Amino acid sequence: MNLDRLAHRRWSDEQEALRASATTFVEREVLPNLEEWEAARSIPRDLHRSAAEQGFLGVSFPDEVGGAGGGLLDSVCLTEALMEAGASGGLIASLMTHGIALPHIARSGSADLVDRFVRPTLAGELIGALAITEPDGGSDVANIRTRAVRDGAHFVVNGAKTFITSGVRADFVTTAVRTGGPGHQGISLLVVAKGTPGFSVSRQLDKMGWHCSDTAELSFTDVLVPAENLVGDEGSGFVQIAMAFVTERVGLAVQGYSTAARCLKLAHAYAREREAFGQPLLGNQVVRHKLVEMHRKVEAARVYTREVARRYDGGEQPLVEALHAKRLGVDAAAYCTNEAVQIHGGTGYMHGTEVERHYRDARILGIGGGANEVLDDLAAKLLGYLP
Numbered sequence: 005m006n007l008d009r010l011a012h013r014r015w016s017d018e019q020e021a022l023r024a025s026a027t028t029f030v031e032r033e034v035l036p037n038l039e040e041w042e043a044a045r046s047i048p049r050d051l052h053r054s055a056a057e058q059g060f061l062g063v064s065f066p067d068e069v070g071g072a073g074g075g076l077l078d079s080v081c082l083t084e085a086l087m088e089a090g091a092s093g094g095l096i097a098s099l100m101t102h103g104i105a106l107p108h109i110a111r112s113g114s115a116d117l118v119d120r121f122v123r124p125t126l127a128g129e130l131i132g133a134l135a136i137t138e139p140d141g142g143s144d145v146a147n148i149r150t151r152a153v154r155d156g157a158h159f160v161v162n163g164a165k166t167f168i169t170s171g172v173r174a175d176f177v178t179t180a181v182r183t184g185g186p187g188h189q190g191i192s193l194l195v196v197a198k199g200t201p202g203f204s205v206s207r208q209l210d211k212m213g214w215h216c217s218d219t220a221e222l223s224f225t226d227v228l229v230p231a232e233n234l235v236g237d238e239g240s241g242f243v244q245i246a247m248a249f250v251t252e253r254v255g256l257a258v259q260g261y262s263t264a265a266r267c268l269k270l271a272h273a274y275a276r277e278r279e280a281f282g283q284p285l286l287g288n289q290v291v292r293h294k295l296v297e298m299h300r301k302v303e304a305a306r307v308y309t310r311e312v313a314r315r316y317d318g319g320e321q322p323l324v325e326a327l328h329a330k331r332l333g334v335d336a337a338a339y340c341t342n343e344a345v346q347i348h349g350g351t352g353y354m355h356g357t358e359v360e361r362h363y364r365d366a367r368i369l370g371i372g373g374g375a376n377e378v379l380d381d382l383a384a385k386l387l388g389y390l391p
């Protein structure tokens with residue numbers, strides 16, 4: 005069966021239109037420049053404006069905060085289309101960082117924060133980032149150390165964050181800070197604006213993949229943050245972070261299986277053209293079976309993940325299912341990027357070959373947004389598989 009037909013058969017007319025404009029966007033605005041952006045380790049600000057004009061940044065954010073409406077499944081549809089048209093994981097991470105930086109602010113009920121940060125970001129005028137991970141550790145979110153002490157109308161923030169996506173370019177950072185005692189109840193979210201004295205990008209980090217996505221180490225030294233930049237109630241930061249877990253994990257799942265789908269397409273095309281031992285690679289049963297296994301992994305992850313998104317949009321909190329979706333997407337990406345490089349042979353190992361980039365980019369998916377082991381441990385707990 006034709007992969008594209010199988011994959012896209014269930015979208016609504018609106019979602020088909022979104023897919024079509026995402027594909028055109030990638031073909032016209034991304035593909036001619038992607039290698040340059042990868043080399044520059046950054047994407048231009050104009051791309052955010054352009055993506056906003058086409059309605060991509062507002063997808064799944066409500067009208068009331070400047071969004072375009074729709075639900076998680078619309079985001080899934082958009083990411084699939086962007087990736088399958090040839091975008092890179094780094095591009096999605098960087099262009100769509102608002103997807104992790106804004107949900108807490110959008111839900112906070114503060115019209116002031118929404119006006120200052122959410123609306124301009126969804127309009128492509130500002131860039132936001134989310135800073136949770138610290139140099140001492142990222143998996144154990146409940147133990148973050150960056151401290152914010154209330155002093156009159158301000159919080160005084162001291163600490164450091166690392167591995168922050170879009171942190172170099174960000175105009176503001178939704179930052180997890182400790183305002184109370186130890187453990188998850190002591191955590192709050194504060195929006196820290198670029199240019200606030202004492203707040204700086206201490207380093208731009210170079211990475212194995214996601215090259216066009218800038219990644220920052222951030223430093224906070226006696227930073228005075230206005231108390232009105234507190235997102236939600238003091239001490240509610242961990243719960244707010246947890247509320248975004250389903251959408252974040254589904255987003256990474258989609259990135260995983262869409263990368264895998266793209267690699268399958270590229271590997272199939274290469275195997276049809278490339279000859280060895282007097283026949284196309286596709287003439288070998290073992291190569292055909294690799295493609296079949298890639299297809300199976302892509303489809304299993306895709307169908308499962310879309311179902312999780314549907315349930316979420318229907319009002320459920322599919323926590324375990326979102327964990328499974330992420331793992332299925334991560335595994336599909338790991339398997340398919342590896343096999344795609346293998347099928348491309350030496351060409352697959354060369355910089356400038358698309359599958360080589362996907363191979364490097366996909367490696368982060370089992371680490372970021374919760375390492376595989378940490379998420380499996382959480383699934384075991386949620387499923388009651390405890391000693």
Ligand SMILES: Cc1cc2nc3c(=O)[nH]c(=O)nc-3n(C[C@H](O)[C@H](O)[C@H](O)COP(=O)(O)OP(=O)(O)OC[C@H]3O[C@@H](n4cnc5c(N)ncnc54)[C@H](O)[C@@H]3O)c2cc1C
Pocket residue numbers: 133134135136137140141142143144166167168169170211214219368371372373374375376377378381
């Ligand atoms: C490219 C990139 C972009 C990122 N973007 C952001 C961002 O925008 N914002 C942000 O806040 N963070 C971001 N991160 C951080 C990311 O979420 C963390 O790297 C991740 O949560 C893991 O934390 P850590 O790196 O500190 O690993 P650690 O917590 O030190 O864990 C290291 C490894 O130990 C193992 N491990 C840990 N705990 C357990 C356990 N309980 N059981 C078994 N094994 C375990 C896992 O294999 C894990 O990979 C990004 C990271 C990267 C690399």
